[in-house]
Each structure stands twice: as C-alpha cells, then as structure tokens.
Amino acid sequence: MPDERSDDRSVRLVRAAQRGDTLAMAELVDLLAPYVGRVCSAIALDQGADAAQEALVAVFRSLRTLKDPGALRGWVRAIAVREAVRVAHRAARTVPADLSALPARGDPQLAADIRDVLDRLSPEHRAVLMLRDVEGLDERTAAALLGVRTGTVKSRLHRARDTFRKAWTS
Structure with missing residues (x-):
C-alpha cells in the first residue's frame, strides 16, 4: 500500500467486501496483512503477530462502517495502532520479552x-x-x-x- 489514499483496486475490493463478497475479503487480507504486521510489530514487538491478527479481525468486523473506501490505509492504521498498544500493554503485564x-x-x-x-x-x-x-x-x-x-x-x-x-x- 504505497500511498496514503487507497488505489482503485483496494477501493473496489472494499466495496465488494462490504457487500459480502468473500473472495474480495480474502484479497483484502492479502493486501492488508503485511502492512498491519509491520505496524503492529513495531509497537507490540514479540506480540506483533497477535496484535496484527486482532487488528485484522477488528478491521473486518468493522469494514461495513467504513464510509470512504479511499481512506482504507489510514483507517486500518488507526485500528492496527490501537490493537498493538492494547496487546503490548496486556503482554507487559504477563512475561518479559524473549529476545531469542x-x-x-x-x-x-x-x-x-x-x-x-x-x-x-x-x-x-x-x-x-x-x-x-x-x-x-x-x-x-x-x-x-x-x-x-x-x-x-x-x-x-x-x-x-x-x-x-x-x-x-x-
């Protein structure tokens, strides 16, 4: 996802996924997962994968509420940051990070x-x-x-x- 505004393909995918198209949802996961993973890993560190998974679940649960599909990247980033901070706080209360x-x-x-x-x-x-x-x-x-x-x-x-x-x- 190279720029702040989403491209035509992602806008079409969002609209199709909002209508319930499962293939479009799968393509969106493929499109969003690397970006969400990078954001979450930078914040949640070792718990980045868990945070990314929770962020993607939150994205797809709320996808129908996204009014402007062109704002997908910023909307997804906000969700990913929120989930990564939440997961990092939860992890900090349990065990120290494993650097191995x-x-x-x-x-x-x-x-x-x-x-x-x-x-x-x-x-x-x-x-x-x-x-x-x-x-x-x-x-x-x-x-x-x-x-x-x-x-x-x-x-x-x-x-x-x-x-x-x-x-x-x-």
Whole structure:
C-alpha cells in the first residue's frame, strides 16, 4: 500500500467486501496483512503477530462502517495502532520479552540491541516513535490516531527518543 489514499483496486475490493463478497475479503487480507504486521510489530514487538491478527479481525468486523473506501490505509492504521498498544500493554503485564526470536535482517547483534532498547520503552512511546519516525506522520495525524493531543505526541516523542538514546548509549 504505497500511498496514503487507497488505489482503485483496494477501493473496489472494499466495496465488494462490504457487500459480502468473500473472495474480495480474502484479497483484502492479502493486501492488508503485511502492512498491519509491520505496524503492529513495531509497537507490540514479540506480540506483533497477535496484535496484527486482532487488528485484522477488528478491521473486518468493522469494514461495513467504513464510509470512504479511499481512506482504507489510514483507517486500518488507526485500528492496527490501537490493537498493538492494547496487546503490548496486556503482554507487559504477563512475561518479559524473549529476545531469542529476533529477525535475522542485517547484523543480528545490532537487531538484538535495538530490540532490547525498544523493549524498555512503553507501548505508547514505541507507538509514537513508529508513527513519526517509521511511518513519517506529522504530530497532528499521530495524535488523532493515538487519541491524544498534539502536545502529548510531542512530549511522548521527546521522552521516547531521549529514553532510547540513553538506553542505547549505556
């Protein structure tokens, strides 16, 4: 899903899925799953797959309420962020993260070090870092997705970056 507005194909798929077309729903899952997975993994870390699954379920339960199929990407992102934060909070209350299942991209030790530092951040801080620094959203858009004020996003982002920096250098 390369840009903020959905393309003609995804708009057609949404409309067909809203009418109950199961093949269109399956195509939408194939289209949305990688994006939802990236968003959820950045926030929920080891619980990213669970968060992505819950986000996709929420998307398809609510698909009929989507009034503008062209806004699919932003709508899905909002749901994915909300579910990832919820799942990350739930996971934080149970067990610490297991660093043995880190992705093998690039330098494995670097990935492990970054993952370790991210594990120390709260889900809200990971969410704001992901939305601003990975997704490239502005503060206003990130605030709307997180359901907080713009000033809250700015302060969380400052604290998240500061905490990350301090943990990284220690």
